[in-house]
Amino acid sequence: MELEELYHGKKLTLCGIxxxxxxxxxxxxxGLGKRNQAQMANLLKYTSDNGPPNNEEKFKNLGHGIYEFxxxxxxxxxxxxxxxxxxxxxxxxxxCKPRRLETEKQKALSWYSEYLKLVEK
Numbered sequence: 001m002e003l004e005e006l007y008h009g010k011k012l013t014l015c016g017i018x019x020x021x022x023x024x025x026x027x028x029x030x031g032l033g034k035r036n037q038a039q040m041a042n043l044l045k046y047t048s049d050n051g052p053p054n055n056e057e058k059f060k061n062l063g064h065g066i067y068e069f070x071x072x073x074x075x076x077x078x079x080x081x082x083x084x085x086x087x088x089x090x091x092x093x094x095x096c097k098p099r100r101l102e103t104e105k106q107k108a109l110s111w112y113s114e115y116l117k118l119v120e121k
Contacts, residue, residue: 001114003088009048013086017111025077028092032075039071040092047087066108078108083119088112
């Protein structure tokens with residue numbers, strides 16, 4: 001597993017996972033329209049400078065160590081807390097039904113487990 005630094009702010013560093021030589025979050029962000037891209041970029045930059053928003057409409061605990069960033073337009077990026085004041089962003093997707101959200105959460109949990117194995121070595 002590799003990580004790439006996406007945002008380095010005053011409080012936190014936000015890193016994205018490189019999976020199969022692809023930056024999942026960067027590709028997701030680049031695929032959004034300009035307005036949605038700006039909303040998500042502003043939310044992530046705010047978080048790196050100030051910490052996660054204290055608002056479940058923007059940053060929500062999904063359980064088992066997985067969190068989600070959400071925009072007003074419904075786009076989501078899943079993540080987990082890393083070491084050394086970092087948040088590890090796994091991947092993004094549009095608003096979905098609860099069943100798909102659970103599938104996406106399982107993907108994030110898999111990467112979280114892999115991350116924990118690496119940092120425990």
